[in-house]
Amino acid sequence: MAAEKSDVSLAEEIKQQANEAFKANKFSQAIDLYTKAIELNGESAVYWANRAFAHAKLEEYGSAIQDASKAVEIDPKYSKGYYRRGAAYLSMGKFKEALKDFQQVKRLCPNDPDASKKLKECEKAVMKLKFEEAISVPTSEQRSVAESIDFRTIEVEPQYAGARLEGDVLTLDFVKNIMDDFKNQKLLHKRYAFQIVLQTREILMALPSLVDINVPDGKHFTICGDVHGQFYDLLNIFELNGLPSEENPYLFNGDFVDRGSFSVEVILTLFAFKCMSPSAIHLSRGNHESKNMNKIYGFEGEVRSKLSDKFVELFAEVFCYLPLAHVIKKKIFVVHGGLFSTDGVKLSDIRAIDRFCEPPEEGLMCEILWSDPQPNPGRGPSKRGVGLSFGQDVTKRFLKDNNLDLVVRSHEVKDEGYEIDHDGKLITVFSAPNYCDQMGNKGAFIRFEAPSMEPKIVTFSAVPHPDVKPMAYASNFLRMFS
Numbered sequence: 267m268a269a270e271k272s273d274v275s276l277a278e279e280i281k282q283q284a285n286e287a288f289k290a291n292k293f294s295q296a297i298d299l300y301t302k303a304i305e306l307n308g309e310s311a312v313y314w315a316n317r318a319f320a321h322a323k324l325e326e327y328g329s330a331i332q333d334a335s336k337a338v339e340i341d342p343k344y345s346k347g348y349y350r351r352g353a354a355y356l357s358m359g360k361f362k363e364a365l366k367d368f369q370q371v372k373r374l375c376p377n378d379p380d381a382s383k384k385l386k387e388c389e390k391a392v393m394k395l396k397f398e399e400a401i402s403v404p405t406s407e408q409r410s411v412a413e414s415i416d417f418r419t420i421e422v423e424p425q426y427a428g429a430r431l432e433g434d435v436l437t438l439d440f441v442k443n444i445m446d447d448f449k450n451q452k453l454l455h456k457r458y459a460f461q462i463v464l465q466t467r468e469i470l471m472a473l474p475s476l477v478d479i480n481v482p483d484g485k486h487f488t489i490c491g492d493v494h495g496q497f498y499d500l501l502n503i504f505e506l507n508g509l510p511s512e513e514n515p516y517l518f519n520g521d522f523v524d525r526g527s528f529s530v531e532v533i534l535t536l537f538a539f540k541c542m543s544p545s546a547i548h549l550s551r552g553n554h555e556s557k558n559m560n561k562i563y564g565f566e567g568e569v570r571s572k573l574s575d576k577f578v579e580l581f582a583e584v585f586c587y588l589p590l591a592h593v594i595k596k597k598i599f600v601v602h603g604g605l606f607s608t609d610g611v612k613l614s615d616i617r618a619i620d621r622f623c624e625p626p627e628e629g630l631m632c633e634i635l636w637s638d639p640q641p642n643p644g645r646g647p648s649k650r651g652v653g654l655s656f657g658q659d660v661t662k663r664f665l666k667d668n669n670l671d672l673v674v675r676s677h678e679v680k681d682e683g684y685e686i687d688h689d690g691k692l693i694t695v696f697s698a699p700n701y702c703d704q705m706g707n708k709g710a711f712i713r714f715e716a717p718s719m720e721p722k723i724v725t726f727s728a729v730p731h732p733d734v735k736p737m738a739y740a741s742n743f744l745r746m747f748s
Contacts, residue, residue, distance in 0.1 A: 277306035281313055288320055291704050296320040311341035318350040321649065322357065324679070328651025330354035345374040345381070352388070358651055359558045361392045391741065411579040412467050417460035428452050436462070436542040438509075444538055448497060448531040451732060453572055459534060463580055466537040469544050470587035476616045479517070479548060479594045481716040487594060489517045490711045491676030491683075491695040492552065495526025495564070498731040499699055499709060500535065506726060507711060510539045510546040517592055519676045519695070520552020520602030520635070524563035525702055527738040528731070530572045533581070551588035552602040552677070553635040553652075556625050567739030586622050590634050595719055597671040604637030604675050605656045605664050606630060607645060613668050627652065638678060639687050639694070658688040665691060672721070674712065683710025683725045693721060700728035702736045 284299030300317035307313070318333035331354045337347030352367030368385045375381045422430065429443035444454055481487045488507055493500050508514045522536055523529035539547040553559060560566045560582070569577045592600040593613065605611075611630065619631050626632050636653030640646055643657040661673055673692045678685075679701045685694045699709035708725045715722070 273306040277303040277310070277313070280306070281310075281316070284316065284320075288316070288323075291323075291706055293320045293323040297324075309340060311337040311344040311347055314340065315344065315347045315350050318347075318354065322350070322354050324649075325357075326649035327354040327358050328647065329649040331651060343374060345371050348374070349381075349384075352384075354651075356388070356391075357562070359562055361388065361395050364388055365392050411576065411583055412464055415460055415464060415576070415580070417457055417464060420457035420460065422455050422457050426455050428455060429458065431458060431461075434461070434465075436465070436538055438542060441535070441538045441542055442509075445501065445535055448528070448535065449501065454534060456573060456577075459573055459577065460580075462534055462537045462541055463577070463584055465541040467584045467587060469540060470549075470584065470589070473587075473589050474617050475589055475619045475621045476591040476593065476613060477548060477589045478596070479515075479592055481515075481595045481714065481719070483717045485513070486713055486715045487515055487517070488711055488713050489519060489594075489600060489674055489695060490697040491519050491709075492521035492679075492698050493518065493526075493532055494521055494554070494698045494701065495523055495529030495532055495568075495736075496698045496728075496731070497526070497528035497531040497535070498729050499697070499726075500532055502726060502729045503697065503709075503711060506724065507713070510543070512543055512546050515546055515548070517548040517550065517594075517600060519600060519674070520550045520588075521554040521676065522549070522552070523565040524554040524559055525736050526698065527564065527568060527734045527736055529565045529568050548592060549588055550592060550600065550602055551585065551590055551621070551635065553625065555585035555588055557582045558624070562741065564737050564740040567741065571739055586624070588621075590619060590621050590631060591616050593670070594714065595716060596669075597719060598674060598714070599665070599668070599670050599672070600674045601634045602675065603633065603635045603653060603677045604639060605660055605673070606633050606637070607654050609660070609663055610667065611664065636677075639675075639692055641687070658691070661688040661692050671719075674721075679705055679707050680710075681707050683708040684712070684723050693723075695723075699726060 280299050280303040284296045284303060287296040287299055297317055297320045300313055300320060303313045314333045314337035318330040321330040321333060331351055334347050334351035334354065337344055348367040348370045352364045355364035365388045368388045371381045372385045428447045429440055431440045490503060510516045518536055522533050536547065536549060540549060566578050569581060594600065615630065621631060625635050633653050636650060638648065638655050640655035640657050643659045645660060646655040648654050674695060676695055678694055678696060680694055680696050683696055695710050695712050697709045697711055699707060701707055708727055710723055710725045713722045713724065
């Protein structure tokens with residue numbers, strides 16, 4: 267039944283409020299307001315498409331696709347609905363689905379130069395993808411790029427003015443010099459970059475998929491969430507909480523790269539500390555430590571610009587060696603994303619995951635990297651379009667089954683840098699403040715002191731960085747939508 271006139275006018279007022287919230291980068295608030303407008307008048311394609319855009323801003327691409335699909339169902343000639351859905355498909359790396367939507371936008375708006383430009387870029391992306399698929403080597407036949415590199419044969423020219431290292435053992439002075447150079451936007455010599463990445467590979471290869479970490483009584487341990495290429499905020503974490511060392515150990519919980527345009531500096535710094543002292547810093551894989559994400563969100567382009575094509579392959583290989591989960595002092599379970607689509611998953615199942623691959627689209631490894639908590643009990647579809655959403659009951663059963671006390675995960679931007687959910691049994695920690703230079707959020711990290719291991723959360727604000735915009739190295743096509 268059509269909405270009553272008073273409902274229609276009230277819905278329009280609420281839509282205007284939602285638009286204002288959106289302009290102020292308050293995307294969650296905008297979604298709530300668009301939802302209220304839709305409840306009053308669900309026959310407006312504009313409301314659904316606008317809510318799709320707000321979901322996309324929060325990286326909830328699954329929800330964006332659903333809303334945009336509803337918009338074009340209501341009005342098959344509403345070009346913006348296809349546009350929003352195409353952009354969401356693109357953000358998930360689904361180029362072929364995106365192409366269909368942009369072709370429809372062009373049909374509906376044949377004289378729109380913007381629609382023509384985006385269609386052309388999308389066609390180029392699909393052609394490139396087809397070419398890459400055509401020349402790709404089956405996984406079973408792929409050879410390790412790392413084994414073809416001998417960093418010791420690479421000469422460091424006398425005129426190179428950056429950090430230098432004598433021998434093969436990374437020292438604290440060398441790592442500090444690297445960070446100083448990076449802070450001043452100087453690049454590291456490829457010889458040392460190869461050395462850091464190759465030595466990190468050797469360390470990571472030897473680790474299990476789930477790593478157990480002990481924290482002796484009287485000692486402490488720090489967990490950080492997503493950093494996303496925000497190098498200057500990483501330096502601020504070290505200012506606030508000290509450099510990684512055996513006495514001051516850290517776990518960085520995935521998504522070191524992409525989005526932010528200092529991802530090379532972040533990953534080389536973290537890997538350098540790992541080489542220097544493997545027990546000083548632990549690293550978990552996030553959903554952005556993958557070829558598909560790096561191709562779209564900037565890391566691949568940044569590596570090509572600052573290092574070389576060979577490093578693109580090398581990082582892709584080394585990311586596959588990152589562990590998927592950590593258990594701290596037998597009580598705290600740490601993963602990037604979240605929990606699972608079935609009950610009864612044991613820590614032994616996670617240890618048994620063959621992680622040396624690109625993340626699959628389903629199964630335990632996918633869910634570890636992609637899932638999110640939800641306020642409602644049970645399980646639901648993922649707002650992202652990958653993984654799932656899981657409720658408090660799922661968290662409590664998993665903890666009980668594995669004799670654990672707490673889940674710590676990252677993966678989601680939070681206004682205060684953290685959020686405590688599921689009756690205190692789950693903490694989200696996110697360490698990229700003012701994410702993408704627009705979200706206005708704080709960052710956070712969590713310190714645990716043994717033996718109590720009570721979480722102490724420290725929040726911090728963004729610090730200035732050089733004028734290089736987020737996504738500066740992303741594909742031209744995706745930058746059009748960011």
